[in-house]
Amino acid sequence: MHLLRALILAIVAACVSAPPQPAPDTKKPVPALQPPSDDRIIKGVQPLSYDLLLDVDPSQEGYGGQVKIRLRLTEPTRVIWLHSLDHVIQMASFHQAGKKWLSLKTERAGKDWLAVRLPQVAPAGEASLSLRFSGRFANPLFGVYRVKEGDDWYLFSQLEPLGAREAFPCFDEPGIKTPFTVRVIAPKKDRVFFNTPKLEEKTDRAGKILHQFAETKPLPTYLLAFAVGPIDVLHRPEWDMKRADGSSLQIRLLAAKGKAKRGKTALRETAKILALEEAYFGSPYPYAKLDIVAVPDFAAGAMENPGLITYREQLLLFDEKVDPISRYKAYANVHAHELAHIWFGDLVTMAWWDDLWLNEAFATWFAYKIVNQYRPDWQVLTDRLGGFNWVKESDSTSTSRRVRGPIKTRGDIHNAFDGITYTKGHAVLSMFEKYVGEAAFQAGVRSYLKKNAWGNATFEDLLIEIEKASGKKGLKAAFETFIFQAGVPNVAMTGGARCGPVTARQVRWQPLGSPPLPQDRPWQIPLCFKDLGTGQNHCRLMDQPKEVFEFTGCEGPLLPNPGGAAYMVPSLGTPWLGALMAQTSLTELEHVALVYDLRKAYSAGHLSPEQVLALAQGVSGTSDRVQQQALGLIGDMGGIVEGDLRPRWQALLGRLGLVHALEHGWRDDGIDDPAHWQIRRTTLSWASRWSGNDALKAEAFDLANDLIEGRPVERELAPTALSMLTEDGDAALFDRLLAAFEQAEDPWRRSTLLQGLAGFRRPELSLRSLNLALSDKLRSNEIGRVVWGPSGDYRVRDQAWTWLKKNLGTLRELLPRNSSRYLVYYPTAQCTELAKQELSAVFSPYLGGKEAMEGLDRHLQAATERIDRCMAMRKKHQHALGKILTQGP
Ligand SMILES: [Zn+2]
Structure with missing residues (x-):
């Protein structure tokens, strides 16, 4: 264990004005003390500010620290509870009104609670608590953690959620915002970055450097961030933010040694994206500096620490001239999301985790809005x-x-960080923005930010402001029908194939195989019908279980929920749906939304395979985006096809893709559009595999070999070609690919070659690729790639499940913290009763006790239901699909 050095002891002495005392035994259980029953701190203690000192060396696992927390006791207090995980407390002291209590007893309770017991009751009033501690860097990829890149060691951090308590003892709750003054002692060779600008550096007697940073604005603990190591800095003054009023903001990109030069596009474009956001919010970026950090190994996509936003390095280190457009799009989307958090999350922070959606749904919704302004040609909406x-x-x-x-x-x-928070929240915000109008919504947002700046807020604070700005009474109540109950409304409609009236009934949407689902109140749905004859929209709030919509001056047919604007699933009869699918006046957005409605109708059992195939194939001749959606739906229908029927199904896909594939080929066709690349990947993959056209296949293999050998390739298509080569590839190919992967420095190349390794389908090679997860060849955030690679493929999924069962305990230690519970979805593609039983047997031991995976119970149930649905789909549609494949539709 790394112990404190002389300099730290001197600083500690300065902080607590008394020599350190012998460390008490922190592990001794004291049954008399019970920690708070939830994760919230006791209300009588209010932190006011922190002074934090960390003494680190990225090459060492251990570190030391000192934290002094200024407090206000709002009531007489005997025990102070704070969060701390696995720290050894070497000294604790308490000062209040000239009184000093040194060598206080600290006791641990629960997983991550620390109690500091005062010798007698301290009266209400200001006080300070100082703790000297040592710890070990958390791994993998959580808290403050170590990363080895080449021969160099680095420290990075991810403190949301509940990670700050792993780094230092603190009050780790989002509603508690205070200023932090931070100092870091690190080896001379390392650079050190924090949320705020550095004020000074001093050398200590041991030859290490003390880095002193400016005090932060009020922040919750989860937004602190650190980066330590031989870090590369890219800065171009001409790419800084410069505003019309003459003010400016320095923007820098940080990366591991030698890598920052790959981040030129990411750095250059930052000010442009930030300027769009400042214009929307009507207020400038509120912090003193902006560094964006390309972290070599990172569990999430990115983290919005003010002043030091961290990213998976692939998101920042890309070359717009050669990398696929999807990389640029991912950068823009994630970057716009993180920058949105500067206002929604950092400047105004949720009061408690139940309002996480205020951060995440908002940032997700806003990112699409901003990227659509930044690059309208990408059609992200x-x-x-x-x-x-x-x-x-x-x-x-x-x-x-x-x-x-x-x-x-x-x-x-932990479970709050899911698709419901991010994506459903995004859909609901988008729906109500349309309902109240963009200008009124924006005015409400600005007013909310102004009123709550530097503090905390709840959902009510936002909704009240939007309701006020829009003048729409009852908006909050309508909104609550979507955020206070689970589920998707399904609105079954009759009568609109020509012109109304339309009778609409709402219930909770249930796909085939779902158990009965509860619904506690009707949704209030802003529902629109577009008259395709006149182009007019007819909108109103549907707030009753059954309503009749009348239309005057209508020419028809009527398009319900145009562009998928409302969060719902419409159910139309087949003639109505068919009439709409054939319309040429639909916009691309409307047409794509309609194909998704078709998909939902199929999964609820409302349409047969014949009907879906006919309707989906009917979209040929429309745009690439629409056709790709239809092909995607057809491809997914094959998931339930088994045995002898599988080659027939593949031949059908081969035929469907062939004309398009031959027209455009595997090489550059001069059309650079994201939707075009996407449909080419589909048709080339199907036609080269299953149409019997050997020339197409040979061309794919050439492209894949060029990729492995490091020759310049079309990066949009090369990964698809590589997956074709590896699925039947032999051991020699595996060795070649592995050697190329180990030497790859370019982030795109490294991740593409790894994807190739995960795509071998000969059993012995699939196993080799799985075993890479247990080797030291992969970063923590790459392990999932090879683990999940074979999970859905009928040739190797049983073997992969057996492997997973055997290695679950080890994987749990290797995967990024808190991510192992998602492995519960691993056998869902097997679609059998046996898989369901095994799922329960394998994961039940992790539901509680010492080995518990937090939040697993919900995922175990959801995974079980996923298998039920798959089995129900098979039962419902397999016979009809088989008939089509043997006899033709
Ligand atoms: Zn976010």
Whole structure:
């Protein structure tokens, strides 16, 4: 263990004005003390500010620290509870009104509670608590953690949620915002970065450097961030933010040694994206500096620490000239999301985790809005329908949670970071923005930010401001029908194939195989019908279980919920749906939304395979985006096809893709559009595999070999070609690919080659790729790639499940913290009763006790329901699909 050095002891002495005392035994259990029953601190203690000193060396696992917390006791207090995980407390002292209590007893309780027991009751008033401690860096990828890159060691951090308590003893709750003054002692060779600018550096007698940072604005603990190591800095004054009023903001990009130069595009474009956000909010970026950090190993996509935003390095280190457009789009989306948090999350912070959606739904919604302004040609408002479609599936399980739900346990906090919060929350915000109008919504947002700046807020604070700005009485009540109950409304409609009246009934949407799902109140749905004859929209709030919509001056047919604007699933009869699918006047967004409605109708059993195939194939001749959606739906229908029928199904897909594939080929066709690349990946993959066209296949293999050998390739298509080569590849190919992967420095190349390794389908090679997860060749955030690679493929999934069962305990230690509970979805593609039983047997031991995976119970139930649905789909549609494949439709 790394112990405190002489300099720290001197600083400690300065802080607590008394020599350190012998350390008490912190492990001794004291049954008399009970920690708070939830994760919230005791109300009588209010932190006012922190002085934090950390003494670190990234090459060492241990570190030391000292924290002095200024407090206000709002009532007489005998025991101070704070969060701390696995720290050894070497000294604790308490000062109040000239009184000093040194060498206080500290006791641990629960997983991460620390109690400081005062010798007698301290009266209400200001005080300070000082703790000297040592700890070990948490791993993997949580708290403050170590990363080895080449021969160098680094420290990075991820403190949301509940990670600050792993770094230092603190009051780790989002509603508690205070200023922090931070000093870090680190080896001379390392650079050190924190949320605020550095004030000075001093050398200590041991040759280490003390880095002193400016005091932060009020922040919750989860937004602190650190980066230590031989870090590269990219800064170009011409890419700083410069505003019309003459003010400016320095923007820098940080990366591991030698890598920052790859981040030029990411750095150059930051000020442009930030300027769009400042214009929307009507207020400038409120912190003193902005560094964006490309972290070599990072569990999430990015983290919005003010002044030091951290990213997976692939998101910042890309080359717009050669990398796929999806990389640039991912950068823009994630970057716009993190920058949105500067206002929604950092400047105004949720009071408690139940309002996490105020951070995440807002930032997700806002990112699409901003990227659509930044690059309208990318059509991201159409792309987002894919996310809405996906989240409706998880929102229709019996375990789905409310967007704003009660948070009672640590598992609830972890589970709040899910699709319901991010994507359903995004869909609901988008729906109500349309309902009240963009200008009124924006005015409400600005007013909310102004009133709550530097503090905390709840959902009510936001909704009240939007309701006021829009003048729409009852908006809050309508909104609450979506965020206070789980589920997706399904509105069954009759009568609109021509012109109304339309009778509409709402119930909770249930796909095939769902258990009966509860619904506690009708949704208040802003529902629009577009008259395709006149182009007019007819909108009103549907707030009753059954309503009749009348239309005057209508020419028809009527398009319900145009563009998928409302969070709902419409059910139309087949003639109505068919009439709409054939319309040429639909916009691309409307047409794509309609294909998603078709998908939902199929999964609820309202349409047969013949009907879906006919309707989906009917969209040929429309735009690439629409056709891609239709092909995606057809491809997914094959998930239930088994045995002898599988080659027939593959031949059908091969035929469907062939004309398009031959027209455009595997090489550059001169059309650079994200939707075009996407449909080419689909048709080339199907036609080269299953149409019997050997020339196409040979071309794919050439492209894949060029990729492995490091020759310049079309990066949009090369990964698809590589997956074709590896699925039948032999051991020699595996060795070649592994060697290329180990030498790859370019982030795109490294992740593409790893994806290739995860794609071998010969059993012995699939096993080799799985075993890479247990080797030291992968970063923590790459392990999931190889683990999940074979999970859905009928040739190797049984073997992979056996492997997973054997290695679950080890994987749990290797995967990023708190992510192992998602492995519960691993066998869902097997779609059998046996898989369901095994699922329960394998994961039940982790529901509680010492080995518990926090929040697992909900996921176990959801995974079980996913298997039920798959089995129900198979039962309902397999026969008809088989008939089509053997006899033709
Ligand atoms: Zn976020």
